[in-house]
Amino acid sequence: MSIQLTTEETILRDKIVVLMEKIKKKFDQFSIGNEVHEFIEEAGTLSHQLHMSLKERNHEPRHHKYMVKNRELAVEHPDFYKHVHPIEDLLKFLDNEKANDDPVDQTIGCEFKFEIYTRRWEHNDIYTIKRTQDGWHVSFKMINGPCDKGGNPFLYRNFDQDSVSYPSGLEYWLESLWNQAESKGLSQVEVQQALDELAKWVVVTEKNAPSGGVWGDY
Structure with a gap:
């Protein structure tokens, strides 16, 4: 089930999507220069704003445990989204609230x-x-x-x-x-x-x- 976004949140998401398309295009061209870092920085800032807006409406985005562990930052930290992978997961969450849910550990005690x-x-x-x-x-x-x-x-x-x-x-x-x-x-x-x-x-x-x-x- 997708998240119903406000007008302001929709604008943020659309800007993030455009930036991610630019980033992926640069990656496909094996071009990772200052421009790419600027795109990621901007997309990360917008993603943080979107995250906090959703949190205020009790729709805080969820991330896999390994994502939070790898970032070594709290999800509310302004720099958490300044990396491609958490931004990708944020966009997945918007389409499906369960997209980033961790699987159930089935074998403890087995x-x-x-x-x-x-x-x-x-x-x-x-x-x-x-x-x-x-x-x-x-x-x-x-x-x-x-x-x-x-x-x-x-x-x-x-x-x-x-x-x-x-x-x-x-x-x-x-x-x-x-x-x-x-x-x-x-x-x-x-x-x-x-x-x-x-x-x-x-x-x-x-x-x-x-x-x-x-x-x-x-």
Whole structure:
């Protein structure tokens, strides 16, 4: 459902649209000079005015959490809109109040399997990983506990306990998965599939670690 604008708000929106068309044309021409910055500055100022006008009428524009986080400014700050992306989202909001609503986080409290292989015991082990408000809860035999979004500390304590080799980037990708589950509202199936991919990565790393010869005791 689109927002019903006042006459003054309509004028502001139309000016913003014209400026955005000019900005996009410059981008298409790979021209990012002073003129583009001036267009963005002007469009940002007008967008702020439009935002505050809508807020006064109880129609304050909403933005995705990541947008507010990336801008590192409150939405009411005069400089918040001095960037192309929040201006684009403002225009989307005018056409549809729900356009910038964040997806519902579906998997807090859900349990997942994380199946790896250990050369030490020559068989597969299945860890239980629950997604929590702050990260993950890892459970496997005697080493269990709450972890951050990257799996620290208990996922890696389990690996170290059984001398499992794992990719150095695992922490980054596990944290990325947690964040995507929140921001994109990933389903339980999607999160499990992603964890399966990460677990296979661990298996490949473990199976391809040096062995035999001088590495016989590792």
